[in-house]
Amino acid sequence: MGSCAAHAAASRGASVLLLERFDLLHHLGSSHGESRTIRDAYAKAHYPPMVRLARRLWGDAQADAGYRVLTPSPNLCLGPRSNARLLAAVRNAGAGEVDDVGERWGCVFRVPDGWVTAVSEIGGGVLNATKALAMFHTLAVKKGAVVRDNTEVVGIVKKEGEDGVRVVTSKGEEFHGAKCIVTVGAWASKLVKSVAFMELPIQPVQKTTMYWKIKPGREHELTAEAGFPTFSSYGDTFVYSTPSLEFPGLIKINDDSGSPCDPDSRDWGSGAASAAERVARWIQEFMPGHVETAGGPVIRQSCMCAMTPDKDFVIDFLGGEFGQDVVLGAGFSCHGFKMGPAVGMILAEMAIDGEARTAVEAGVELHHFKINRFEGNPAGNTNKD
Numbered sequence: 001m002g003s004c005a006a007h008a009a010a011s012r013g014a015s016v017l018l019l020e021r022f023d024l025l026h027h028l029g030s031s032h033g034e035s036r037t038i039r040d041a042y043a044k045a046h047y048p049p050m051v052r053l054a055r056r057l058w059g060d061a062q063a064d065a066g067y068r069v070l071t072p073s074p075n076l077c078l079g080p081r082s083n084a085r086l087l088a089a090v091r092n093a094g095a096g097e098v099d100d101v102g103e104r105w106g107c108v109f110r111v112p113d114g115w116v117t118a119v120s121e122i123g124g125g126v127l128n129a130t131k132a133l134a135m136f137h138t139l140a141v142k143k144g145a146v147v148r149d150n151t152e153v154v155g156i157v158k159k160e161g162e163d164g165v166r167v168v169t170s171k172g173e174e175f176h177g178a179k180c181i182v183t184v185g186a187w188a189s190k191l192v193k194s195v196a197f198m199e200l201p202i203q204p205v206q207k208t209t210m211y212w213k214i215k216p217g218r219e220h221e222l223t224a225e226a227g228f229p230t231f232s233s234y235g236d237t238f239v240y241s242t243p244s245l246e247f248p249g250l251i252k253i254n255d256d257s258g259s260p261c262d263p264d265s266r267d268w269g270s271g272a273a274s275a276a277e278r279v280a281r282w283i284q285e286f287m288p289g290h291v292e293t294a295g296g297p298v299i300r301q302s303c304m305c306a307m308t309p310d311k312d313f314v315i316d317f318l319g320g321e322f323g324q325d326v327v328l329g330a331g332f333s334c335h336g337f338k339m340g341p342a343v344g345m346i347l348a349e350m351a352i353d354g355e356a357r358t359a360v361e362a363g364v365e366l367h368h369f370k371i372n373r374f375e376g377n378p379a380g381n382t383n384k385d
Ligand SMILES: Cc1cc2nc3c(=O)[nH]c(=O)nc-3n(C[C@H](O)[C@H](O)[C@H](O)COP(=O)(O)OP(=O)(O)OC[C@H]3O[C@@H](n4cnc5c(N)ncnc54)[C@H](O)[C@@H]3O)c2cc1C
Pocket: 001, 002, 019, 020, 021, 022, 028, 029, 030, 031, 032, 035, 036, 037, 038, 151, 152, 153, 154, 183, 184, 185, 186, 187, 191, 207, 208, 209, 303, 304, 305, 329, 330, 331, 332, 333, 334, 335, 336, 337, 338, 339
C-alpha cells in the first residue's frame, strides 16, 4: 500500500520519501510471495467498484513498466446454495451460474448436489505479488520518489509553530513533510498506539500459504495457461486457490484460518498443521484424483494479515492533534493486495487534496473505512467480507 501510495503521490508531482523498516521485498509482512487473487466476487457490494478502479490502475502501471504482473484467469465461486455470502458474492460479481463445472475443467471438481457454481469470465486473475511491489518501487522512483529501506519509523510528531509533520527513525534521523501517509501493515495498532495513543482493533494474524503437488500427467490441466480458474469454495471450510503458475507442477490451495500473533515475535507456524489437514480433506472430497495430499503441502510460506473485526479496511485521517496531516491505510484484512493501486491513489489524494476524488467518482464508498466506526464498539461486528 505504501509503495502504491508513493507512486501515486509522486505521479502527482509531490516530493515523496518512502521509508521501509526492513530490506525492500522482505518476507516479514503481508505483501511478499508469488501470487494474490484479483476478483470481483465480494459479498459486500462496496468492494467491486474499488476492484474495478484498481484493475484500471494495475493496467496503467503495467503499461508504464512495460511488463505484466497480472495473469488473467476466470474466477469460480462454489458452495452450498444456502450460503448467503456466496450468493451475494456471485450477484455482486455479475458471475454466471454454470451447470457443467464438473466437465469444464477436465472433471477436476466433484460438486455435490445443492451446490452453486458460478464463473466470472473477465477481470479476474493472479497478481505476482513481489514482482508487483518491485514494479511500484521502480515506477515511484521514476516519478521522482526517494526510497529508503532499513529505516524504522518510531515517532510521528507535530511541533508547535511548525506546519506539517516530523517523522523520527530508530537511528534518530528526522524527516519533515507537509503530510504523512502511514501504511505499516501488521504493525498498525502498535505504531498508532505509540504515536497517537489510540487503540485500533486491528489484530495481526499469521497464516500459512500452501502449495500442493499435482499428480503426474495432470499438471497442464490445472495451469493458468490452460484456463484453470482462481476459485473460492464456501463450504464448512473456506478454501481458495490460484491456478498452477509460479511453481510448475504445484498448485496453491489454502483455507482462510490463521492465528493471532505479535508481528515482532511470531512463531512462524502455529496452526499450519491443522490447516494442512483441513485443506487435504477438502481436496480429497471436492477435487479428487488431481492433487497429491498424502505427504501434505510441499511448500509452506508464512505471511501476516492485519484483521479488523468487520474485515473492512481502515482508510482515514488520523485526526486528533494530527488532523488531516496524517493519513492511515491499515487493516486490509487479508484481501487488500488486489486493491493496492486504488488504495495508494486514495491515500495520496487524501494527503494532497484532502479528499479522494478519483475513488469517489469511481463509485467507491469510503465511509465504510472510517476509524470512528470502532468507537464504543471496538470489537465491531464480525460480518465477513
Ligand atoms: C496468506 C495471504 C494470502 C492473501 N491473499 C490475498 C489475495 O489472494 N488477494 C488479495 O487481494 N489480498 C490477499 N492477501 C492480503 C494482502 O496481501 C494484504 O492485504 C496486503 O499485502 C497488505 O499490505 P500492507 O501494505 O498493508 O502491509 P505490508 O505489505 O506488510 O506493508 C507494511 C510495510 O510497513 C513496514 N513497516 C512496518 N512498521 C514500520 C515502521 N515502524 N517503519 C517503517 N516501515 C514499517 C513493513 O516492514 C512492511 O513492509 C493475502 C495475505 C496473506 C498473508
